[in-house]
Amino acid sequence: MADGSWTLLDDVEAGIVPDDLAAAFDDREAWDQWAALPWSTRRATLEWVMTARRAPTRARRIEQAAAITSEGGRPR
DSSP states (O other), rough: OOTTTTTTTTHHHTTOOOOHHHHSSSSHHHHHHHHHHHHHHHHHHHHHHHHSHHHHHHHHHHHHHHHHHTTTTTOO
């Protein structure tokens, strides 16, 4: 489709973390906690972030995912 909906989740399936989400993991420990999450949790979180329709929604989701992960929890 011309709107990109066919390729929207290609990066999610490949496990590619978008730059804005990676930047939200402000220290090595938070990044390590993200990497230790099960693939299914990381994938669901990436999809949740990628499917936000508006920039403020995406930013809020990224903030929530980073905060929960930094606290040792499982986002999404």
